[in-house]
Amino acid sequence: MLNLAILLQADNGLLPWQESMASFFFSDGMVAIGTWVAAGLTLFMFSFVYKDNPLFRFGEHLYLGISAGYLMSLYFFNNMKPKFFYPLMPFLDAAGDTTLNLWVIIPGILGLFIIFRLIPGWGWLSRITFAFYIGGFTGISFPKVLNGLLLPQFYATIDAIPWRVNSIDSAVLLLNSLVLFIGALSVLVYFFFSLEHRGFVGGVSRVGIYTLMLAFGASFGYTIMARVSLLIGRMQFLMFDWIGDEIVGRIASLFHGG
Amino acid sequence: MEKVQKPSFIERFLQLDRRIIYTLVALAVAIPLLFPMGLPIKVTPEVQSVYDMIEDLPEGSNILISADFDPASMPELYPMMKSVMRHIVRKHHKLAITVLWPNGPNLVAQCIEELKLEYPEWTNTVDYVFLGYQVGGAIVIISVGDSFSDTFPKDYYGASTAEMPIIKEFNRLGQADYMVMFEAGNSGDWWIVYGTEVHDVPVGGGVTAVVAPMYYPYLQAKQLNGIIGGLKGAAEYEKLTEVPALATAAMDSQSMVHALIFVAIVLANIFALMFVGQKRRQAREEM
Numbered sequence: 001m002l003n004l005a006i007l008l009q010a011d012n013g014l015l016p017w018q019e020s021m022a023s024f025f026f027s028d029g030m031v032a033i034g035t036w037v038a039a040g041l042t043l044f045m046f047s048f049v050y051k052d053n054p055l056f057r058f059g060e061h062l063y064l065g066i067s068a069g070y071l072m073s074l075y076f077f078n079n080m081k082p083k084f085f086y087p088l089m090p091f092l093d094a095a096g097d098t099t100l101n102l103w104v105i106i107p108g109i110l111g112l113f114i115i116f117r118l119i120p121g122w123g124w125l126s127r128i129t130f131a132f133y134i135g136g137f138t139g140i141s142f143p144k145v146l147n148g149l150l151l152p153q154f155y156a157t158i159d160a161i162p163w164r165v166n167s168i169d170s171a172v173l174l175l176n177s178l179v180l181f182i183g184a185l186s187v188l189v190y191f192f193f194s195l196e197h198r199g200f201v202g203g204v205s206r207v208g209i210y211t212l213m214l215a216f217g218a219s220f221g222y223t224i225m226a227r228v229s230l231l232i233g234r235m236q237f238l239m240f241d242w243i244g245d246e247i248v249g250r251i252a253s254l255f256h257g258g
Numbered sequence: 259m260e261k262v263q264k265p266s267f268i269e270r271f272l273q274l275d276r277r278i279i280y281t282l283v284a285l286a287v288a289i290p291l292l293f294p295m296g297l298p299i300k301v302t303p304e305v306q307s308v309y310d311m312i313e314d315l316p317e318g319s320n321i322l323i324s325a326d327f328d329p330a331s332m333p334e335l336y337p338m339m340k341s342v343m344r345h346i347v348r349k350h351h352k353l354a355i356t357v358l359w360p361n362g363p364n365l366v367a368q369c370i371e372e373l374k375l376e377y378p379e380w381t382n383t384v385d386y387v388f389l390g391y392q393v394g395g396a397i398v399i400i401s402v403g404d405s406f407s408d409t410f411p412k413d414y415y416g417a418s419t420a421e422m423p424i425i426k427e428f429n430r431l432g433q434a435d436y437m438v439m440f441e442a443g444n445s446g447d448w449w450i451v452y453g454t455e456v457h458d459v460p461v462g463g464g465v466t467a468v469v470a471p472m473y474y475p476y477l478q479a480k481q482l483n484g485i486i487g488g489l490k491g492a493a494e495y496e497k498l499t500e501v502p503a504l505a506t507a508a509m510d511s512q513s514m515v516h517a518l519i520f521v522a523i524v525l526a527n528i529f530a531l532m533f534v535g536q537k538r539r540q541a542r543e544e545m
Contacts, residue, residue: 049280067361074360079393082411097411140400141451148455148481149447156479180478219471222488226334226467228287228515229489232508233333235287252292 039242042234084108157184183211268533272526279522286518290510297513299506304477305494307484308462309345311436317350319435320428322459324449327442328361331466335440337505338464338492340369342438345499347377352428353386354406358398358445363391363414382415383422390414396448403431403457432457440464446473450481464491 024030044059086093087101088108110129116122161177162170189201190208197205239248265273312321323343327335346353355370357363366388374380382388389410392398401409406429407420419425428434437459439449446463454461460483463473467488476482486495489512492505 050277071360074391075393078391137396141396144451144456148451152455152479152481153475156475160478215471222467222470224519225488225490225512225516228283228512229334229467229508230330231283231515232287232291232489232511235284235291235511236333236504236508239288239291248292255293 035242039238042238046234157181182207183214187211266536268529268536271529272533282518283515286514287511290514291507294507295510297510299490299493299497299509301494301497302491304485304487305491305498308342308438308464308486309484309495309498311460311462311483312342312345312349312351312438315349315351315435319351320433321346321351321353322431322434322437323353323355324358324437324439324445325355325362325366326358326445327365327440327466328359329365331442332365333504333508334466334489334492335442335464336365336369337489337503338486338495339366339440340372340503341492341495341499341501341505342464342486343369343373344376344501345495347373347380347385348499350385352424354424354428354434355386355388356398356402356406356410357389357391358395358448359442360391360393363388367414383413383417384424387419387422387424388414389419395445396452399431399448399452403453405430430457431459434459437461438464441469441473442466443469444472446476450476455481462486 041059041062044055047053048056082098084104084107086098087104090096090098090100110132113125113129117126157180160173160180162173165171165174186204186208188208190197190205190212192205195201315321323339323346325335325339343353355366357366370386370388380386387406389406390413392410394401398409407422407425410419413419413422431437431453434457437449437454439446439461441463442465446465446469449461453459461481462484463476463482464486465473465488467490470485470487473482473485473487477485486492489505489508493509496502496506
């Protein structure tokens with residue numbers, strides 16, 4: 001309860017003790033310690049490539065715990081406090097921007113119903129919230145998804161085909177467009193399960209499988225690129241932020257003979 | 259007693275300890291960072307399109323950035339976001355920044371601080387507003403179609419947004435002349451479906467390599483005017499803005515690792531085929 005009171009009081013900036021803590025954590029010494037901690041945790045994570053070990057698991061659990069705690073506090077300060085507690089108890093808002101609004105009790109109760117999933121026998125109440133949420137959002141989404149996603153993508157697949165070929169560029173474009181058109185159509189046929197995939201339909205769905213494999217291959221290639229980028233990011237941190245530009249420069253100059 | 263046959267060279271290669279490959283990958287990353295080779299970076303048309311759009315807009319145009327990523331995607335998206343923001347500052351455009359991912363705001367704040375060291379005249383609430391994070395995803399996007407200041411009553415620093423000079427001119431998505439979204443997931447789908455398509459705002463995407471294939475159909479359908487894809491895209495943008503930084507420095511390592519992976523795949527396939535041939539020959543001899 002004490003924590004809740006402190007969380008509710010802290011508004012429009014930080015409480016004095018929070019300000020002191022913030023200035024302490026952003027001092028040069030603490031930033032250096034933070035870099036060492038980050039480097040240590042990075043090495044803990046890398047240790048997994050050798051084999052699973054307690055250091056890796058410590059780092060993994062620490063990351064999950066901190067993320068969950070951080071998210072919870074963020075949701076509380078950004079949402080629960082200004083959008084639920086203040087309208088119910090405006091006297092808590094030091095800035096005095098909030099007026100009493102009892103309507104927030106309804107979403108508050110709906111939110112509480114989701115937590116009831118944890119209580120055996122009361123879990124069914126959460127279905128009311130989910131039904132409200134899914135129904136409402138489907139209603140909002142349906143026309144927007146149709147106009148903003150499905151139809152533009154459909155038009156683009158047809159529109160891309162140049163019907164007159166009078167240069168090499170337009171011939172290449174025609175080839176690309178046909179590959180795209182046939183690929184999209186054959187994938188749709190592959191996912192059409194009301195017809196047995198035999199004969200002509202079977203042949204087209206086979207083309208669909210090849211198209212999907214090409215797409216997955218491209219996706220996998222990009223995924224490798226992304227993972228390598230993350231590794232490079234960590235290496236840059238270890239080499240230049242942790243070990244330091246100067247030392248890395250000296251090591252490099254040893255090999256350059258400088 | 260049956261004699262244990264020693265594995266052939268092919269078998270030993272195919273059973274290579276994965277840790278040797280990890281070590282080679284680590285070296286392929288670290289060595290080019292120590293000894294940069296300066297391999298050429300070719301700018302692709304989709305990155306050029308984003309650059310040209312920002313470059314060709316008249317000075318003082320309204321640009322919205324949505325930084326929808328967190329530290330897990332920082333190595334790819336942070337360098338490109340910084341390059342794009344630097345370009346926007348140089349062109350004296352007005353900039354509003356939103357975040358749909360809870361762990362993203364601190365990265366944007368860091369980027370702003372770094373750019374303010376380069377451009378001290380760049381002023382908060384006048385030249386830019388950092389609206390911070392708001393929970394709700396697609397609902398936030400629908401809401402900014404009506405008003406930034408209602409959706410984000412306070413900015414990241416806790417100041418009231420309604421009275422800010424920039425907000426008086428630029429207070430809803432439809433007033434944006436261009437938008438660049440930095441995406442590590444599917445929030446970009448929401449921006450297109452619920453935001454830019456509804457309000458007819460041209461948009462470019464800065465995306466991680468993992469999600470890049472998901473966004474290319476939007477480029478083909480002209481729902482995106484350009485894509486900055488992964489670290490390679492970031493390096494291309496750095497080249498265009500003529501400020502080589504982290505992404506450019508990483509490109510040599512990226513190329514080296516890709517070459518290593520390419521060689522490993524080719525060798526593994528050759529050895530796998532040789533292994534199959536060897537087994538068939540053995541089977542024929544035994545018959």
